[in-house]
Amino acid sequence: MSRRIRFQNPFSSIHSRLNSTSTTAGGGSNIPSPPSLLTTPNPPTLVNPSHLLRVCTILYQQQDSPESRLHTSLSRCDFQLTHEFFLQICNKFPYSWKPVYKFHQFSQTQHFNHTPITLNKMLDVVGKSRNIDLLWDLIKEIGHRRLVTDKTYKIAVKTLASAREMKKCVDFFHIMNGFGYGYDLGTLNKVIATLCGCKLVEEAKYIVQKLKDCVKPDGSTYKCLIYGFCDVGDLVEASKMWNLMVDDGFEVEIDAVEKMMDTLFKTNRFDEAMKLFQSVRVDRIDELGVSTYRLVISWMCKKDKLGQARVVFDEMRERGIQPDCMTLGSLIYGFLSKARVREAYEIADAIDHPDISVYHGLINGLLRLKRANEATNVFREMIRRGCEPTMHTYVMLLQGHLGKRGRKGEDPLINFDTIFVGGLVKAGKSLEATKYVERAMNRGLEVPRFDYNRFLHYYSNEEGAVMFDVMSKKLREVGLFDLGDIFERYGQKMATREKRRDR
Secondary structure (H helix, E strand, O other): OHHHHHOOOOOHHHHHHOOOOOOOOOOOOOOOOOOOOOOOOOOOOOOOHHHHHHHHHHHHHOOOOOHHHHHHHHHHOOOOOOHHHHHHHHHHOOOOHHHHHHHHHHHOOOOOOOOHHHHHHHHHHHHHOOOHHHHHHHHHHHHHHOOOOHHHHHHHHHHHHHOOOHHHHHHHHHHHHHOOOOOOHHHHHHHHHHHHHOOOHHHHHHHHHHOOOOOOOOHHHHHHHHHHHHHOOOHHHHHHHHHHHHHOOOOOOHHHHHHHHHHHHHOOOHHHHHHHHHHHHHHOHHHOOHHHHHHHHHHHHHOOOHHHHHHHHHHHHHOOOOOOHHHHHHHHHHHHHOOOHHHHHHHHHOOOOOOHHHHHHHHHHHHHOOOHHHHHHHHHHHHHOOOOOOHHHHHHHHHHHHOOOOOOOOOHHHOHHHHHHHHHHHOOOHHHHHHHHHHHHOOOOOOOOOOHHHHHHHOOOHHHHHHHHHHHHHHHHOOOHHHHHHHHHHHHHHHHHHHHHHO
């Protein structure tokens, strides 16, 4: 409860400090980098598939056999043990540590020298299998071999943090220091960025706090933590990291400000996001660029605040900042959401080289006005001018023409319930198909929303290309010419993709 109550004004200290922060010199580390003992790996050589299959079969069948028996069986196989061969073995057992580790033990009886790539690959397999004890032993072995790289740090700490082995996460840095790699700030930042990217931001914060006496965090460290807490939606902790960053004398960069604003918008804290934007406009307006204005204008248009969006857009132009297509696309959607079609088209016509964001703004806005046929004309113009649609384009158009429930009719070729169930079965989702049919047959229950994303995904194959071609003809026969064009175009796209795959 106390954390939620304290969040009533989390940016009070941020607002007061935005103007008082000053840029400090990097916070770099003077610790020498690890010794450069890494050797360049041999160039990759071709692996004989039959040899690879034979060795993998032995490793799988005899992984629990005594070591002497397994080594004897592997020695009888006439194969060339190269670094590429070792990597292929690891790829064949991505989540099973025992065959990979047994092959590693066998390789040590041969004339085979590991490289950082092969050791990190094996470490990754052991980490994914969650064998923490073996992982810990391998970490020490790699340290003794003096083959530790940044990748080793990332794999080891990510695995330990995922398993909540927090003490070992910190001990790992101490062990590496004992092997002569030192407490390097750059390496720490890479590790923290990796953890935050995997939503392990609490673990990242713990590591930073515990290592603070050995390696002092810099602005990049705090920025990674701000990003991480924003990604998981914890604005309380994100604001704390912000304030710690300012307390340590680092200036909050504008991209971190944008991340905080974006998270506030996404969590329906529109007023607080605008207060933060206003504080930056007052104190650091020279640092505002097109990305900040694009973010604010986009969310204003989504919230139907077209008047405020126009004011911010005019300010942007007055400062000499040229809007990009994404900003103009958001503005076009904002005008269309207010049924100001003529003004939206005027903006679109003035763009020399519109990209897909402009067309998406037009299509989405027209569909919101229930003008699906006009949106399809924009789709045709988009293709004519060489702008390739994405799956999101097709999903928007299908929802605009057919609605969220999908089209229902007696003819199975244009009954999307039948098509969707068929797609689920072909994709091996029999249980989901059965549930969908049961709910559709039981009139007392609401039929699930038709999922156009799944529909297109399950039919994005060679069979789907034929189905879309047949379906487009059938749709034209019943007078649905716009839908016929949409399906014909998607079928052509799938056929082209299959040809590229065949080549």
